[in-house]
Amino acid sequence: MNPAHWTEDTRDEALEPADLNDSRMKVVDVGGGTGFTTLGIIKHINPNNVTILEQSPHQLAKARQKEALKECTIIEGDEEDLPFPTDSVDRYVSAGSIEYWPDPQRGIVEAYRFLKLGVPACIIGPVYPSFWFSRFFADM
Template sequence: MISQRVGNVPTLQCPAKQVGPLRHRRTPVQRRLGRGQGLQIVASQSTASGPRFIQHKDEAKTFYRFLSIVYDSIVNPGHWTEDMREDALSVAKLDSPDLKVCDVGGGTGFCTLGIVKNVKPQNVTLIDQSPEQLAKAKGKPALQGVRILEGDAEDLPFQTDEFDRYVSAGSIEYWPEPQRGIKEAYRVIKEGGTACLIGPVHPTFWLSRFFADAWMLFPKEEEYIEWFTKAGFTDVQIKRIGPSWYRGVRRHGLIMGCSVTGTKPKAGDSPLQMGPKIEQSGSSSANPIYTLFRLILGSLAGFYYFLLPVYMWLKNLVWPKNWEM
Protein backbone atom coordinates (compact mmCIF):
# COMPACT_ATOMS: atom_id res chain seq x y z
CA MET A 1 0.00 0.00 0.00
CA ILE A 2 1.04 3.64 -0.38
CA SER A 3 0.08 6.55 1.87
CA GLN A 4 -0.08 9.90 0.08
CA ARG A 5 0.98 13.19 1.61
CA VAL A 6 0.93 16.31 -0.56
CA GLY A 7 4.43 17.54 -1.17
CA ASN A 8 6.13 14.37 0.05
CA VAL A 9 7.21 11.37 -1.97
CA PRO A 10 5.11 8.39 -0.83
CA THR A 11 6.63 5.16 0.34
CA LEU A 12 5.70 1.72 -0.88
CA GLN A 13 4.58 -0.44 2.02
CA CYS A 14 4.84 -4.13 1.24
CA PRO A 15 3.47 -6.82 3.57
CA ALA A 16 6.95 -8.01 4.54
CA LYS A 17 8.90 -4.78 4.51
CA GLN A 18 8.82 -1.09 3.71
CA VAL A 19 10.91 0.41 0.98
CA GLY A 20 11.60 3.95 -0.20
CA PRO A 21 10.24 5.97 -3.14
CA LEU A 22 9.61 4.05 -6.32
CA ARG A 23 12.93 4.23 -8.12
CA HIS A 24 14.43 2.93 -11.31
CA ARG A 25 14.67 -0.85 -11.41
CA ARG A 26 16.33 -2.66 -14.28
CA THR A 27 13.75 -4.52 -16.33
CA PRO A 28 14.56 -7.63 -18.42
CA VAL A 29 14.84 -5.34 -21.45
CA GLN A 30 17.33 -3.12 -19.63
CA ARG A 31 19.36 -6.10 -18.43
CA ARG A 32 19.69 -7.20 -22.06
CA LEU A 33 20.74 -3.69 -23.09
CA GLY A 34 23.38 -3.40 -20.38
CA ARG A 35 25.01 -0.22 -19.11
CA GLY A 36 27.49 0.50 -21.89
CA GLN A 37 28.20 4.07 -23.04
CA GLY A 38 27.29 5.06 -26.58
CA LEU A 39 24.98 2.08 -26.91
CA GLN A 40 22.41 2.43 -29.68
CA ILE A 41 19.00 1.33 -28.51
CA VAL A 42 16.19 0.34 -30.84
CA ALA A 43 12.67 1.20 -29.71
CA SER A 44 9.85 -1.29 -29.46
CA GLN A 45 6.11 -0.67 -29.37
CA SER A 46 4.19 -0.38 -26.11
CA THR A 47 2.89 -3.64 -24.69
CA ALA A 48 -0.22 -1.98 -23.18
CA SER A 49 -3.28 -3.89 -24.35
CA GLY A 50 -6.70 -2.74 -25.45
CA PRO A 51 -8.48 -1.31 -28.52
CA ARG A 52 -8.15 2.32 -27.27
CA PHE A 53 -10.84 4.04 -29.31
CA ILE A 54 -9.29 7.47 -28.70
CA GLN A 55 -5.67 6.76 -29.56
CA HIS A 56 -4.96 8.72 -32.74
CA LYS A 57 -3.93 12.38 -32.94
CA ASP A 58 -6.95 13.45 -34.96
CA GLU A 59 -9.34 11.59 -32.65
CA ALA A 60 -7.78 13.28 -29.62
CA LYS A 61 -7.95 16.65 -31.35
CA THR A 62 -11.64 16.20 -32.11
CA PHE A 63 -12.29 14.88 -28.60
CA TYR A 64 -10.79 18.01 -27.05
CA ARG A 65 -12.66 20.31 -29.40
CA PHE A 66 -15.67 19.52 -27.23
CA LEU A 67 -14.02 18.59 -23.94
CA SER A 68 -12.16 21.91 -23.81
CA ILE A 69 -15.48 23.62 -23.05
CA VAL A 70 -15.78 21.88 -19.68
CA TYR A 71 -12.25 20.52 -19.07
CA ASP A 72 -11.30 22.74 -16.14
CA SER A 73 -14.66 22.32 -14.41
CA ILE A 74 -15.37 18.61 -15.11
CA VAL A 75 -12.05 16.76 -15.47
CA ASN A 76 -9.89 18.55 -12.92
CA PRO A 77 -12.07 18.19 -9.79
CA GLY A 78 -11.91 14.40 -9.94
CA HIS A 79 -8.54 13.70 -11.52
CA TRP A 80 -6.27 16.74 -11.44
CA THR A 81 -6.74 18.96 -8.41
CA GLU A 82 -4.48 21.82 -7.34
CA ASP A 83 -3.11 19.70 -4.46
CA MET A 84 -2.31 16.90 -6.90
CA ARG A 85 -0.62 19.37 -9.24
CA GLU A 86 1.61 20.70 -6.47
CA ASP A 87 2.42 17.15 -5.38
CA ALA A 88 3.26 16.03 -8.92
CA LEU A 89 5.43 19.08 -9.65
CA SER A 90 7.29 18.83 -6.35
CA VAL A 91 9.74 16.39 -8.00
CA ALA A 92 10.16 18.45 -11.22
CA LYS A 93 12.94 20.57 -9.65
CA LEU A 94 11.33 23.91 -10.50
CA ASP A 95 13.75 25.51 -8.06
CA SER A 96 14.64 28.78 -9.81
CA PRO A 97 12.55 31.56 -11.41
CA ASP A 98 15.12 31.78 -14.22
CA LEU A 99 14.70 28.21 -15.44
CA LYS A 100 13.59 27.75 -19.05
CA VAL A 101 10.64 25.32 -19.02
CA CYS A 102 8.46 23.72 -21.69
CA ASP A 103 5.01 22.39 -20.82
CA VAL A 104 4.16 19.83 -23.51
CA GLY A 105 0.53 18.92 -24.12
CA GLY A 106 -0.33 21.70 -21.67
CA GLY A 107 -3.92 22.10 -22.86
CA THR A 108 -5.84 24.77 -20.94
CA GLY A 109 -2.74 25.66 -18.94
CA PHE A 110 -3.79 24.13 -15.63
CA CYS A 111 -0.37 22.56 -15.09
CA THR A 112 1.31 25.72 -16.43
CA LEU A 113 -0.36 27.66 -13.62
CA GLY A 114 1.59 25.49 -11.20
CA ILE A 115 4.84 26.01 -13.12
CA VAL A 116 4.59 29.84 -13.15
CA LYS A 117 4.31 29.84 -9.36
CA ASN A 118 8.03 29.05 -9.36
CA VAL A 119 9.24 30.15 -12.79
CA LYS A 120 8.91 33.51 -14.57
CA PRO A 121 6.08 33.30 -17.15
CA GLN A 122 8.31 34.69 -19.90
CA ASN A 123 10.61 31.67 -19.39
CA VAL A 124 7.79 29.16 -19.94
CA THR A 125 6.56 27.70 -23.24
CA LEU A 126 3.20 25.90 -23.44
CA ILE A 127 2.57 23.69 -26.49
CA ASP A 128 -0.46 21.61 -27.43
CA GLN A 129 -2.10 20.32 -30.61
CA SER A 130 -5.60 21.54 -29.67
CA PRO A 131 -6.37 25.17 -30.62
CA GLU A 132 -9.51 25.05 -28.48
CA GLN A 133 -7.53 24.06 -25.39
CA LEU A 134 -4.90 26.72 -26.10
CA ALA A 135 -7.60 29.36 -26.44
CA LYS A 136 -8.58 28.60 -22.84
CA ALA A 137 -4.96 28.95 -21.73
CA LYS A 138 -4.54 32.28 -23.51
CA GLY A 139 -7.49 33.67 -21.57
CA LYS A 140 -5.94 33.06 -18.14
CA PRO A 141 -4.40 36.24 -16.65
CA ALA A 142 -1.70 34.34 -14.73
CA LEU A 143 -0.37 32.95 -18.02
CA GLN A 144 0.15 36.31 -19.68
CA GLY A 145 3.77 36.33 -20.84
CA VAL A 146 3.88 32.56 -21.40
CA ARG A 147 4.76 31.61 -24.98
CA ILE A 148 1.84 29.52 -26.28
CA LEU A 149 2.29 27.38 -29.39
CA GLU A 150 0.37 24.79 -31.36
CA GLY A 151 2.43 21.67 -32.01
CA ASP A 152 3.05 17.94 -31.72
CA ALA A 153 4.50 16.31 -28.57
CA GLU A 154 6.19 13.65 -30.73
CA ASP A 155 7.89 16.24 -32.98
CA LEU A 156 8.66 19.32 -30.90
CA PRO A 157 9.62 22.53 -32.78
CA PHE A 158 12.50 23.25 -30.39
CA GLN A 159 16.26 23.10 -30.57
CA THR A 160 18.22 20.29 -28.95
CA ASP A 161 19.34 21.24 -25.41
CA GLU A 162 17.03 24.27 -25.36
CA PHE A 163 15.25 23.92 -21.99
CA ASP A 164 16.24 23.35 -18.38
CA ARG A 165 13.04 21.47 -17.55
CA TYR A 166 10.41 19.50 -19.47
CA VAL A 167 6.93 18.99 -18.03
CA SER A 168 4.01 17.12 -19.58
CA ALA A 169 0.73 16.40 -17.76
CA GLY A 170 -2.20 14.41 -19.12
CA SER A 171 -0.85 14.14 -22.65
CA ILE A 172 0.93 10.78 -23.03
CA GLU A 173 -2.37 8.89 -23.09
CA TYR A 174 -3.01 10.31 -26.59
CA TRP A 175 0.45 9.71 -28.04
CA PRO A 176 0.47 6.97 -30.71
CA GLU A 177 4.17 6.41 -29.88
CA PRO A 178 4.88 7.21 -26.20
CA GLN A 179 8.51 6.23 -26.64
CA ARG A 180 8.94 8.85 -29.35
CA GLY A 181 7.45 11.57 -27.17
CA ILE A 182 9.79 10.71 -24.28
CA LYS A 183 12.73 10.63 -26.68
CA GLU A 184 11.77 14.20 -27.65
CA ALA A 185 11.66 15.14 -23.96
CA TYR A 186 15.28 13.97 -23.67
CA ARG A 187 16.35 15.87 -26.78
CA VAL A 188 14.99 19.31 -25.89
CA ILE A 189 16.36 19.60 -22.34
CA LYS A 190 19.92 20.48 -21.40
CA GLU A 191 22.51 18.25 -19.79
CA GLY A 192 21.56 17.78 -16.14
CA GLY A 193 17.99 18.87 -16.83
CA THR A 194 14.92 17.10 -15.51
CA ALA A 195 11.92 15.78 -17.40
CA CYS A 196 8.68 15.31 -15.46
CA LEU A 197 5.83 13.41 -17.10
CA ILE A 198 2.48 13.16 -15.30
CA GLY A 199 -0.03 10.64 -16.56
CA PRO A 200 -2.40 7.73 -16.01
CA VAL A 201 -1.65 4.44 -14.30
CA HIS A 202 -2.92 1.15 -15.67
CA PRO A 203 -5.59 -0.35 -13.36
CA THR A 204 -5.38 -3.80 -11.83
CA PHE A 205 -9.11 -4.19 -11.13
CA TRP A 206 -10.72 -6.00 -14.10
CA LEU A 207 -13.66 -3.62 -14.69
CA SER A 208 -11.54 -0.48 -14.45
CA ARG A 209 -8.93 -2.10 -16.70
CA PHE A 210 -11.59 -2.93 -19.30
CA PHE A 211 -12.82 0.67 -19.56
CA ALA A 212 -9.29 2.12 -19.43
CA ASP A 213 -8.10 -0.09 -22.30
CA ALA A 214 -11.20 0.74 -24.34
CA TRP A 215 -10.72 4.48 -23.87
CA MET A 216 -7.08 5.51 -24.23
CA LEU A 217 -3.55 4.57 -23.16
CA PHE A 218 -3.10 3.90 -19.44
CA PRO A 219 0.59 2.87 -19.21
CA LYS A 220 1.91 0.49 -16.61
CA GLU A 221 4.49 1.81 -14.17
CA GLU A 222 7.05 -0.58 -15.65
CA GLU A 223 6.43 0.90 -19.11
CA TYR A 224 7.10 4.43 -17.91
CA ILE A 225 10.41 3.28 -16.42
CA GLU A 226 11.36 1.41 -19.59
CA TRP A 227 10.47 4.30 -21.92
CA PHE A 228 12.49 6.80 -19.86
CA THR A 229 15.46 4.46 -19.54
CA LYS A 230 15.56 3.56 -23.22
CA ALA A 231 15.42 7.26 -24.12
CA GLY A 232 18.63 7.70 -22.11
CA PHE A 233 17.40 9.19 -18.83
CA THR A 234 19.07 8.31 -15.55
CA ASP A 235 17.75 8.41 -11.97
CA VAL A 236 14.28 7.46 -13.22
CA GLN A 237 11.68 7.61 -10.47
CA ILE A 238 7.91 7.25 -10.15
CA LYS A 239 5.78 9.03 -7.60
CA ARG A 240 2.14 7.96 -7.27
CA ILE A 241 -0.35 10.80 -6.89
CA GLY A 242 -4.10 11.11 -6.39
CA PRO A 243 -6.84 12.99 -4.53
CA SER A 244 -6.81 12.45 -0.75
CA TRP A 245 -10.26 10.87 -0.93
CA TYR A 246 -9.51 8.47 -3.80
CA ARG A 247 -8.72 4.87 -2.83
CA GLY A 248 -6.89 2.52 -5.11
CA VAL A 249 -4.94 4.48 -7.73
CA ARG A 250 -3.26 1.27 -8.89
CA ARG A 251 -6.46 -0.78 -8.49
CA HIS A 252 -8.74 1.54 -10.44
CA GLY A 253 -6.30 3.83 -12.22
CA LEU A 254 -6.40 7.60 -12.54
CA ILE A 255 -6.10 9.95 -15.52
CA MET A 256 -3.41 11.65 -13.43
CA GLY A 257 -2.02 8.84 -11.31
CA CYS A 258 1.75 9.20 -11.30
CA SER A 259 4.59 11.66 -11.78
CA VAL A 260 7.64 10.21 -13.54
CA THR A 261 11.00 11.99 -13.55
CA GLY A 262 14.37 11.42 -15.15
CA THR A 263 17.67 13.29 -15.54
CA LYS A 264 19.47 13.91 -18.83
CA PRO A 265 23.09 12.76 -18.26
CA LYS A 266 24.77 14.45 -21.22
CA ALA A 267 24.08 16.99 -23.95
CA GLY A 268 22.75 16.06 -27.37
CA ASP A 269 20.02 13.87 -28.77
CA SER A 270 18.80 10.63 -27.24
CA PRO A 271 20.79 7.44 -27.93
CA LEU A 272 17.50 5.82 -28.92
CA GLN A 273 17.14 5.08 -32.63
CA MET A 274 13.63 5.28 -34.09
CA GLY A 275 12.22 5.10 -37.60
CA PRO A 276 9.73 7.48 -39.21
CA LYS A 277 6.70 8.60 -37.25
CA ILE A 278 3.76 6.27 -37.65
CA GLU A 279 1.22 9.10 -37.55
CA GLN A 280 1.01 12.80 -38.33
CA SER A 281 -1.64 15.16 -36.97
CA GLY A 282 -4.13 15.96 -39.72
CA SER A 283 -3.02 13.04 -41.91
CA SER A 284 -5.87 10.67 -41.09
CA SER A 285 -7.74 9.33 -44.12
CA ALA A 286 -10.31 7.39 -42.08
CA ASN A 287 -13.97 7.59 -42.94
CA PRO A 288 -15.55 10.43 -40.87
CA ILE A 289 -18.42 8.16 -39.84
CA TYR A 290 -15.98 5.51 -38.64
CA THR A 291 -14.02 8.15 -36.73
CA LEU A 292 -17.24 9.42 -35.12
CA PHE A 293 -18.14 5.84 -34.18
CA ARG A 294 -14.77 5.41 -32.48
CA LEU A 295 -15.13 8.72 -30.67
CA ILE A 296 -18.55 7.77 -29.34
CA LEU A 297 -17.35 4.37 -28.10
CA GLY A 298 -14.24 5.89 -26.55
CA SER A 299 -16.22 8.65 -24.86
CA LEU A 300 -18.67 6.12 -23.41
CA ALA A 301 -15.77 4.11 -22.00
CA GLY A 302 -14.20 7.31 -20.65
CA PHE A 303 -17.45 8.23 -18.90
CA TYR A 304 -16.68 5.45 -16.42
CA TYR A 305 -13.68 7.50 -15.32
CA PHE A 306 -15.87 10.53 -14.69
CA LEU A 307 -18.20 8.47 -12.52
CA LEU A 308 -15.48 6.60 -10.60
CA PRO A 309 -14.09 9.66 -8.72
CA VAL A 310 -17.65 10.66 -7.76
CA TYR A 311 -18.15 7.19 -6.32
CA MET A 312 -14.85 7.41 -4.46
CA TRP A 313 -15.75 10.83 -3.05
CA LEU A 314 -19.15 9.66 -1.84
CA LYS A 315 -17.60 6.50 -0.41
CA ASN A 316 -15.12 8.57 1.55
CA LEU A 317 -17.95 10.67 2.99
CA VAL A 318 -19.85 7.60 4.16
CA TRP A 319 -16.86 5.47 5.11
CA PRO A 320 -13.80 7.65 5.82
CA LYS A 321 -10.51 5.83 5.73
CA ASN A 322 -6.83 6.63 5.23
CA TRP A 323 -6.07 6.90 1.51
CA GLU A 324 -4.73 3.67 0.02
CA MET A 325 -3.27 2.46 -3.24
Protein backbone atom coordinates (compact mmCIF):
# COMPACT_ATOMS: atom_id res chain seq x y z
CA MET A 1 0.00 0.00 0.00
CA ASN A 2 1.19 3.48 -0.78
CA PRO A 3 1.63 5.28 2.59
CA ALA A 4 0.43 8.49 0.98
CA HIS A 5 -2.93 6.82 0.26
CA TRP A 6 -3.15 4.15 3.00
CA THR A 7 -3.94 6.48 5.88
CA GLU A 8 -5.82 5.79 9.08
CA ASP A 9 -9.00 7.14 7.46
CA THR A 10 -8.70 4.99 4.32
CA ARG A 11 -7.81 1.96 6.44
CA ASP A 12 -10.84 2.44 8.67
CA GLU A 13 -13.11 2.89 5.65
CA ALA A 14 -11.64 -0.21 3.97
CA LEU A 15 -12.32 -2.26 7.12
CA GLU A 16 -16.06 -1.44 7.14
CA PRO A 17 -17.04 -4.51 5.02
CA ALA A 18 -15.40 -6.73 7.66
CA ASP A 19 -18.35 -5.86 9.92
CA LEU A 20 -16.29 -5.80 13.12
CA ASN A 21 -19.40 -5.41 15.27
CA ASP A 22 -18.64 -7.53 18.34
CA SER A 23 -15.51 -7.02 20.43
CA ARG A 24 -15.51 -10.75 21.32
CA MET A 25 -15.07 -11.97 17.73
CA LYS A 26 -11.90 -13.86 16.83
CA VAL A 27 -10.19 -11.98 13.99
CA VAL A 28 -7.09 -12.86 11.98
CA ASP A 29 -5.12 -10.18 10.12
CA VAL A 30 -3.44 -12.24 7.40
CA GLY A 31 -0.29 -10.70 5.96
CA GLY A 32 -0.55 -8.23 8.83
CA GLY A 33 2.95 -6.86 8.34
CA THR A 34 3.79 -4.06 10.75
CA GLY A 35 0.32 -4.12 12.30
CA PHE A 36 -1.03 -0.92 10.76
CA THR A 37 -4.28 -2.57 9.69
CA THR A 38 -4.45 -4.44 13.01
CA LEU A 39 -4.48 -1.08 14.79
CA GLY A 40 -7.73 -0.37 12.95
CA ILE A 41 -9.13 -3.78 13.87
CA ILE A 42 -8.48 -3.35 17.61
CA LYS A 43 -10.57 -0.18 17.59
CA HIS A 44 -13.51 -2.62 17.50
CA ILE A 45 -12.15 -5.98 18.68
CA ASN A 46 -10.52 -6.90 21.99
CA PRO A 47 -6.77 -7.29 21.19
CA ASN A 48 -6.77 -10.65 23.00
CA ASN A 49 -9.03 -11.94 20.21
CA VAL A 50 -6.85 -10.73 17.34
CA THR A 51 -4.07 -12.67 15.61
CA ILE A 52 -1.55 -11.14 13.22
CA LEU A 53 -0.10 -13.65 10.77
CA GLU A 54 2.85 -12.58 8.62
CA GLN A 55 5.64 -14.46 6.88
CA SER A 56 8.23 -11.69 7.22
CA PRO A 57 10.08 -11.73 10.56
CA HIS A 58 11.28 -8.19 9.80
CA GLN A 59 7.70 -6.91 9.49
CA LEU A 60 6.57 -8.83 12.58
CA ALA A 61 9.38 -7.27 14.61
CA LYS A 62 7.85 -3.87 13.84
CA ALA A 63 4.39 -5.07 14.88
CA ARG A 64 5.77 -6.43 18.17
CA GLN A 65 7.19 -2.99 18.99
CA LYS A 66 3.73 -1.37 18.97
CA GLU A 67 2.40 -1.11 22.50
CA ALA A 68 -1.24 -1.25 21.37
CA LEU A 69 -0.62 -4.68 19.81
CA LYS A 70 1.04 -6.30 22.85
CA GLU A 71 -2.08 -8.33 23.70
CA CYS A 72 -2.55 -9.60 20.13
CA THR A 73 -1.21 -12.99 19.14
CA ILE A 74 1.58 -12.42 16.62
CA ILE A 75 2.76 -15.40 14.59
CA GLU A 76 4.97 -16.07 11.62
CA GLY A 77 3.21 -18.08 8.96
CA ASP A 78 2.24 -18.60 5.34
CA GLU A 79 -0.88 -16.84 4.05
CA GLU A 80 -1.60 -19.84 1.82
CA ASP A 81 -1.23 -22.48 4.55
CA LEU A 82 -2.91 -21.11 7.66
CA PRO A 83 -2.35 -22.75 11.06
CA PHE A 84 -5.97 -22.55 12.21
CA PRO A 85 -8.62 -25.25 12.61
CA THR A 86 -11.51 -25.36 10.15
CA ASP A 87 -14.49 -23.12 11.03
CA SER A 88 -12.63 -21.49 13.94
CA VAL A 89 -12.44 -17.76 13.20
CA ASP A 90 -15.13 -15.05 13.02
CA ARG A 91 -13.40 -12.61 10.67
CA TYR A 92 -10.55 -12.65 8.15
CA VAL A 93 -8.81 -9.43 7.15
CA SER A 94 -5.95 -9.08 4.70
CA ALA A 95 -4.74 -5.68 3.54
CA GLY A 96 -1.97 -5.09 1.06
CA SER A 97 -0.57 -8.59 0.93
CA ILE A 98 -2.54 -10.57 -1.66
CA GLU A 99 -0.52 -9.05 -4.49
CA TYR A 100 2.59 -10.76 -3.05
CA TRP A 101 1.13 -14.26 -2.68
CA PRO A 102 2.43 -16.85 -5.16
CA ASP A 103 -1.06 -18.42 -5.50
CA PRO A 104 -3.77 -15.96 -4.38
CA GLN A 105 -6.60 -18.39 -5.16
CA ARG A 106 -5.10 -20.90 -2.76
CA GLY A 107 -4.92 -18.20 -0.09
CA ILE A 108 -8.58 -17.30 -0.57
CA VAL A 109 -9.64 -20.96 -0.39
CA GLU A 110 -7.62 -21.27 2.82
CA ALA A 111 -9.37 -18.20 4.26
CA TYR A 112 -12.77 -19.74 3.76
CA ARG A 113 -11.60 -23.04 5.23
CA PHE A 114 -10.98 -21.63 8.68
CA LEU A 115 -13.67 -18.96 8.70
CA LYS A 116 -16.94 -19.89 10.35
CA LEU A 117 -19.66 -20.59 7.80
CA GLY A 118 -21.31 -17.47 6.39
CA VAL A 119 -18.99 -14.82 7.80
CA PRO A 120 -17.19 -12.30 5.59
CA ALA A 121 -13.58 -12.14 4.56
CA CYS A 122 -12.23 -8.66 3.93
CA ILE A 123 -9.40 -8.67 1.39
CA ILE A 124 -7.98 -5.26 0.54
CA GLY A 125 -5.74 -5.10 -2.48
CA PRO A 126 -4.44 -2.61 -4.96
CA VAL A 127 -6.67 -0.88 -7.48
CA TYR A 128 -5.06 -0.07 -10.79
CA PRO A 129 -5.42 3.70 -11.39
CA SER A 130 -7.75 4.79 -14.16
CA PHE A 131 -6.19 8.25 -14.65
CA TRP A 132 -3.26 8.12 -17.12
CA PHE A 133 -0.95 10.22 -14.95
CA SER A 134 -1.53 8.05 -11.88
CA ARG A 135 -1.03 4.88 -13.98
CA PHE A 136 2.34 6.23 -15.12
CA PHE A 137 3.55 6.47 -11.54
CA ALA A 138 1.96 3.17 -10.50
CA ASP A 139 3.79 1.43 -13.35
CA MET A 140 7.08 2.95 -12.28
